[in-house]
Amino acid sequence: MGETLNVALPKGRLGEKVYKLMESAGYGCPEVLSGGRKLIFSSPEGTVRYFFVKPSDVAIYVERGAADVGVAGKDILLEYCPEVYELLDLDLGKCRMCVCGVPGRAAGAGKLRVATKFSKIARDYYAKLGRSVDIIHLNGSIELAPILGLSDVIVDIVETGATLRENGLEVLSEVCPISARLIANTVSYKFKYEELAELVRRLRGALEA
Amino acid sequence: MDFKADQGTLRGMSGDVFGKSGAGQGYAGGMSKDSSGRVSDVKRQLRGLFEGYGYTRYRMGKFEEYDTYAKNRNFVAGGAILTFTDTDGRLMALKPDVTMSIVKNTLPSEALHKLYYFESVYRAEDPAAGFGEIPQAGVECIGEIDLTSVCEVIALAAGSLEAMSERYILDISHMGVLSGLLEDAGVDGESREELLRFAEGKNSHEARAAAKRAGMRDEDFELFDRLIHLRSRLYRAVEELEDMRLGERAAEAVRELRAIAGVLGDRENIYLDLSLRSDARYYTGLVMKGYIPGLAKAVLSGGRYDGLVRRLHREEGAVGFAVYLGLLEDAGRDTQSVDVLVIDEKGDPEAMFEYVSGLRSQGLSVRADRAAPEGLEYKRLVRFTKEGPVNG
Numbered sequence A: 001m002g003e004t005l006n007v008a009l010p011k012g013r014l015g016e017k018v019y020k021l022m023e024s025a026g027y028g029c030p031e032v033l034s035g036g037r038k039l040i041f042s043s044p045e046g047t048v049r050y051f052f053v054k055p056s057d058v059a060i061y062v063e064r065g066a067a068d069v070g071v072a073g074k075d076i077l078l079e080y081c082p083e084v085y086e087l088l089d090l091d092l093g094k095c096r097m098c099v100c101g102v103p104g105r106a107a108g109a110g111k112l113r114v115a116t117k118f119s120k121i122a123r124d125y126y127a128k129l130g131r132s133v134d135i136i137h138l139n140g141s142i143e144l145a146p147i148l149g150l151s152d153v154i155v156d157i158v159e160t161g162a163t164l165r166e167n168g169l170e171v172l173s174e175v176c177p178i179s180a181r182l183i184a185n186t187v188s189y190k191f192k193y194e195e196l197a198e199l200v201r202r203l204r205g206a207l208e209a
Numbered sequence B: 001m002d003f004k005a006d007q008g009t010l011r012g013m014s015g016d017v018f019g020k021s022g023a024g025q026g027y028a029g030g031m032s033k034d035s036s037g038r039v040s041d042v043k044r045q046l047r048g049l050f051e052g053y054g055y056t057r058y059r060m061g062k063f064e065e066y067d068t069y070a071k072n073r074n075f076v077a078g079g080a081i082l083t084f085t086d087t088d089g090r091l092m093a094l095k096p097d098v099t100m101s102i103v104k105n106t107l108p109s110e111a112l113h114k115l116y117y118f119e120s121v122y123r124a125e126d127p128a129a130g131f132g133e134i135p136q137a138g139v140e141c142i143g144e145i146d147l148t149s150v151c152e153v154i155a156l157a158a159g160s161l162e163a164m165s166e167r168y169i170l171d172i173s174h175m176g177v178l179s180g181l182l183e184d185a186g187v188d189g190e191s192r193e194e195l196l197r198f199a200e201g202k203n204s205h206e207a208r209a210a211a212k213r214a215g216m217r218d219e220d221f222e223l224f225d226r227l228i229h230l231r232s233r234l235y236r237a238v239e240e241l242e243d244m245r246l247g248e249r250a251a252e253a254v255r256e257l258r259a260i261a262g263v264l265g266d267r268e269n270i271y272l273d274l275s276l277r278s279d280a281r282y283y284t285g286l287v288m289k290g291y292i293p294g295l296a297k298a299v300l301s302g303g304r305y306d307g308l309v310r311r312l313h314r315e316e317g318a319v320g321f322a323v324y325l326g327l328l329e330d331a332g333r334d335t336q337s338v339d340v341l342v343i344d345e346k347g348d349p350e351a352m353f354e355y356v357s358g359l360r361s362q363g364l365s366v367r368a369d370r371a372a373p374e375g376l377e378y379k380r381l382v383r384f385t386k387e388g389p390v391n392g
Helices: A014-026 A031-036 A055-061 A075-078 A119-129 A162-165 A187-191 A193-208 B007-018 B038-054 B099-105 B145-164 B176-185 B187-201 B204-213 B217-230 B234-243 B248-264 B305-310 B325-332 B349-361
Strands: A005-010 A041-044 A049-051 A068-074 A084-089 A095-103 A112-116 A133-137 A153-158 A171-178 A180-185 B063-065 B084-085 B091-094 B113-123 B132-143 B169-174 B270-272 B286-291 B298-302 B316-322 B339-342 B366-371 B376-385 B390-391
Touching: A005 A014, A005 A055, A005 A193, A014 A049, A014 A068, A014 A180, A014 A193, A049 A055, A055 A068, A055 A075, A055 A084, A055 A180, A068 A075, A075 A119, A075 A171, A075 A180, A084 A187, A084 A193, A084 B204, A112 A119, A119 A133, A119 A153, A119 A171, A153 A171, A162 A171, A180 A187, A180 A193, A187 A193, A187 B169, A187 B286, B038 B113, B038 B132, B038 B145, B038 B325, B063 B325, B099 B113, B099 B132, B099 B305, B099 B316, B132 B145, B132 B325, B145 B169, B145 B248, B145 B286, B145 B298, B145 B316, B169 B176, B169 B248, B169 B305, B176 B187, B176 B248, B187 B204, B204 B217, B234 B248, B234 B270, B286 B316, B298 B376, B305 B316, B316 B325, B339 B349, B349 B366, B349 B376, B349 B390
Parallel strands: A005 A049, A005 A068, A112 A133, A112 A153, B169 B270, B339 B366, B339 B376
Antiparallel strands: A041 A049, A068 A180, A084 A180, A095 A153, A095 A171, B063 B091, B084 B091, B113 B132, B132 B316, B169 B286, B286 B298, B298 B316, B376 B390
16 A cells, blocks of 8 residues: 545535545545544545645645645635645646726726735736736625725635626726646655556546546 | 767766665765755755766855846846946946856866856845845856766756755756757747747647748647657657657657657656756756745756857857755744754753753764754754753
């Protein structure tokens, strides 16, 4: 038997979907589905050890080597640029990072006020366009900012667009597509290469099935 | 890379470079291997290793004129430098890097400059965490670099890793393989940069999309993708590379890797990883990174940095590496150890003092205390009671 892979999964719906994918790839751990407050689960044959963490923390666990691999959204990877390998696009949790605003409200030619949780993504996006911006970092309820005149636009994740519509906002442009990615710690990749290569091979097979 | 040494001679020398005992052995040049990996032990072993290869210790001050670094800020990881104005009005910097200072302060000569150092540098690697003192050890070989010097530095890098852990991996790459392949495939500018960035993250899915945008042919991308993920011992990996149909630029880089692999032989812990990358303005061709288990990132990094030397107006070449000792300290490997811990359990002070002195006179390190200090490792525990010393 090879070495145990420590896998950080995001808590919540995405984590459940990812676990199902892992299970279909042969990395099942029935204990995961048993409910309760347990945070760490080891597969019976000892191939994997799962732990569930806050989605935005997965990349930290992996970058710092507490987990060998993990599943993180591309939004987190773009925003925090952790030093990890991005091995696979799992095609789960698909959504878009978009610029949104009040329809028909023309932004002035001056500095654009952008409210967002994703300051780096927004800054990089407008830097590419050569547009001067004032980034307003918010931690939640981003949609409120243009409605109350705090910002001209927002940069945020759009899944179905329902929240935007309900608040009288619309997508003005797409920054990039987002989905869940399999990431690996760079040192684990060296010392657990066989196990990681097998995991990627089996996940790829499960995604294609 | 300009290899001037004679291949036949170097083959004969490989036994001396790595020791004749085979893979994974003999790097430390006869020193006893201590797998405990404590920072003080590691430093002692590194010093013995570097001096065993005839390297001279380079000592430097903590400050240098800011101008030294101003034009090459990108060479300094993170880019941020701590500055202050000296009493004479000059803008000074707390040294953010050792290599630049060494290159600047050594004069061109016929003989190679073979130097090693143990120094702290000051920089903000993570801007969110602020400035910090980063202890490093390292080796720099400056002058007319030939194959012998390159292989010697690789051997020193492997030996340094072995001093830290019996289990280690040294990854070697040549930046010319991937960039040569892209050039041969007609991909340049921002597209080339983007593809190399994805390669560094082993990110095939986004590299594929970027290749499509750049108009790269499918067969060229498949080869590029295969190279990103090629992972085996250097010697065998080079054989695989030689069997691939590479263009002239990439093949030239492979020939350099072949020369290195030929000298080093098939080494158990030395791998090829073509996704390794360093700033192309400073590094030219060979790059390497070293890993030991238990640390979250590479503990050793280096390569051939002729580009930096030329930016500092020198015509020679250079090869070297740095060992990030701070990572070992952060990982809790900076524990102290003694041969004997003597716990005072209301024993006679005079008798205990005499007993402890007696142990020390036998060459043992001894700590006398009222309780076992947290984090102290010891080989033997003695309780000193009213009746005298009692083992355990």
